[in-house]
Amino acid sequence: MNDTTAATDALAALRRELGASGCLEGADLPARNRTDWSFLPQTSPRAVLRPTSTEEVARIMRECHAAGFSVTPQGGLTGLCGGARPVDGGVALSLERMSGIEAIDPAGMTMTVLAGTPLERIQTAAAEAGLYFPLDLGARGSCAIGGNLSTNAGGNRVIRYGMTRDLVLGLEAVLADGTVVSMLNRMIKNNAGYDLKQLFIGSEGTLGIITRVVLRLFPQPACTSAALCVARDYDAVLGVLSAARQKLGPLLSAFEVMWADYWHQATERVGVRAPVSMGDGSHVILIEMQGLDEAIDGARFESLLEHLLEEDLVQDGAVAQSLTDIAAFWATRDAAAEFANPEIIGPHISFDVGLPVSRMDEFVTRAKASLSEGMGCHSVYYGHIGDGNLHVVAWVPGADPQPIPEASRIVYGLIGEMNGTVSAEHGIGTLKKPYLPLSRGPAEIDLMRRIKAAFDPEGILNPTKIFD
Missing domain, CATH: 3.30.70.2190 (Alpha-Beta Plaits)
Incomplete structure (x- = not known):
């Protein structure tokens, strides 16, 4: 956060632009916007900005880019890795007021929605049109589709329909300098140059802010x-x-x-x-x-x-x-x-990893023993085994905070040794950042950094996420 006169003036301009309900500061700053579901401590952003249109998002980014404000995009705040947790002194850009179904095309089997639309609302709208949107996860009532795209969410039916990126035909995004890139393609076949939308899907808001999405629909199962x-x-x-x-x-x-x-x-x-x-x-x-x-x-x-x-x-x-x-x-x-309920488990550590299906039970056996013997940590295992995604819930009884770094070193160390991935469907955020090299090689990470520098040379979009 740049605490100069220019930054202060930029925030004042945004306050005038968005109004009292669109620029929350001080005592009006909601606690929920200070972190996500990662159990990480709350931060102290300078403001929460709540635009209602792509044009307002673009104006926000132009002001923040000029003033050097860091901007953390937020959807439903259901992420588990700290990806939507704002940095101290920066601004949180919440898309909660950009919610709604813009169009459903039964012939083309597409739906165009605003990025802040809850996943469950999209599922319901598709069903009412006699169609089906297959992305489904436990946080369906709270998570927003823009966040689903930014983390390339997986969910329960990947084995048949693929990840979120397989369900997106087009999108609109606002770059760090306020440029609006409209890629609202509605065709399955479109090979006119680079498929730029894929750069934004899974980038966790570090390359641009997704504002509108064209989703692919399917026949309603009978x-x-x-x-x-x-x-x-x-x-x-x-x-x-x-x-x-x-x-x-x-x-x-x-x-x-x-x-x-x-x-x-x-x-x-x-x-x-x-x-x-x-x-x-x-x-x-x-x-x-x-x-x-x-x-x-x-x-x-x-x-x-x-x-x-x-x-x-x-x-x-x-x-x-x-x-x-x-x-x-x-x-x-x-x-x-329900595990977070203090009467069940309470504070715990969640891991979302991917492994070759044939080696999952080997991983479970080794991880359970290492966590127990090394730190007295209990652990349970379940997941979408058909697509190679395993979930781990680990906890040291009575510990608050939980020993996240120690447990992470054990779990991710085994994942790296067994050629798995430290993130199957929840992104990297801040919690998994130290372990990214276990799943991506030096050349891959260097290329990611170069892409980030090209899209956001000032480094204001969701800084501290994925890599330093």
Whole structure:
């Protein structure tokens, strides 16, 4: 933050431009805008700016660029890595007032939305139009689509539909100097030069501020089938995954796996009803299929389950008979959202990592032992195993703050050794910044820095994130 007369004048100009509700300072500065869901301490930004249009975002960036203000873009503030946490003395640019569905094109199967629109609102609007937007994650009611793009969010159905970047056809972004770059493409095929939108997706607001998005829609599934299965070991899990891929093909929409330690936390501590008995099994698998014809596709799902039993790949299972059952199955997987409750776990450390699917159980065994023996740290494991994404929840009972650096060195050290990634779907932010070299080589990081310098030579956009 440049605390010069020019900076003070710039803030005064923005105050006049945006009005009292658009420029919050001092006692009016909301506590929620001082950090995100990363459990990092709150910071002290000088102001929270709340534009209502792309034009206002552009004016904000022109003033901040000229004055040397650091600007941290914010969406729903549900990030776990500190990516939306503003720097002291800078400004937070919240897109919460830029929310709304601008257009739905049923023929082209696209939706154009403002970047501050909550994900759940987009899902609902698509459904009301008889279409489907497949991005889905636990924070759907709070997270904003601009934030989903800036972190290239993954979620529950990546195995079928891909990451967020696979669901975006076009976008509009404002650069550090206030230049508006409109790339609101609505076509699947468009090879006219560089695909510049991909530079902004996953860049965590360090290259520009996404203001509008063109999303790709899909046919609304006509039927959904789901089952919870208990496997005796990880080899059986891999056998179930292989069978699901072969029997269901592109209809397989989710393949979630919960290790025994996570399952017991979810069903015994959180109190989510257990649709199956784990017995002496090692993993519980949630298989979901989205089809277009109940008679045909439902039979495919039944055939898969018969195969799993005949091949002795599962020990027990439960098949959903209704949408209520499906929601109950997913409740076991989503129980991690309750872990922060002091009566369950309380303060804890969350890791979002990626690994070759064949090595996940090896990682879990080694990480659990190292965390326990090295620092008395408990840990549980679950994730989107079908697409190589594992989640780890770790905690030292009674510790506040939790030993994030010590646990991170253990977890990310193993990830680097096993050729995984320190971030599968939550970005780098500040928490993972020291460990980026474990997943990206020197030449890659150097190229990232050069791109950053080209887009933001003054370094005002979301500084301190991803790399120094």
